[in-house]
Amino acid sequence: MPEPVLAALVAVFADPSARRVVVIEHSGFARLHLGMAATTRPGRILLAGAGDAFVADPEFVLHEYCHVLRQWAPGRLTRRGYLLESLRRGYTANRFESEARAFAAATVERFCAVLAQQSRA
Numbered sequence: 035m036p037e038p039v040l041a042a043l044v045a046v047f048a049d050p051s052a053r054r055v056v057v058i059e060h061s062g063f064a065r066l067h068l069g070m071a072a073t074t075r076p077g078r079i080l081l082a083g084a085g086d087a088f089v090a091d092p093e094f095v096l097h098e099y100c101h102v103l104r105q106w107a108p109g110r111l112t113r114r115g116y117l118l119e120s121l122r123r124g125y126t127a128n129r130f131e132s133e134a135r136a137f138a139a140a141t142v143e144r145f146c147a148v149l150a151q152q153s154r155a
């Protein structure tokens with residue numbers, strides 16, 4: 035991940051461990067997941083496509099980092115928990131997904147502002 039993006043992530047999540055999240059592009063594993071653009075695991079984001087397309091989409095970045103830093107890291111998200119939620123409510127209404135979407139929507143403006151500052155510095 036480009037340095038300005040990492041710095042902006044650390045700022046909006048108030049969490050330096052954002053720098054340690056591993057992002058893997060062109061992951062066959064992510065592609066296997068029903069054509070989803072990305073999937074997450076503890077400490078990592080697996081992208082079906084290219085890293086630049088990911089970086090170019092701030093809401094997508096915030097959404098995936100939210101899963102890793104706010105859900106996997108504190109142990110709230112587990113594979114089993116996610117599966118159960120998905121079975122119960124489907125993909126979109128799943129509470130992990132709605133939380134990540136709400137977080138991304140609420141944070142994107144601030145993230146972009148910090149990012150713009152970082153890129154100027």
Ligand SMILES: [Zn+2]
Pocket residue numbers: 097101130131134
């Ligand atoms: Zn998600």
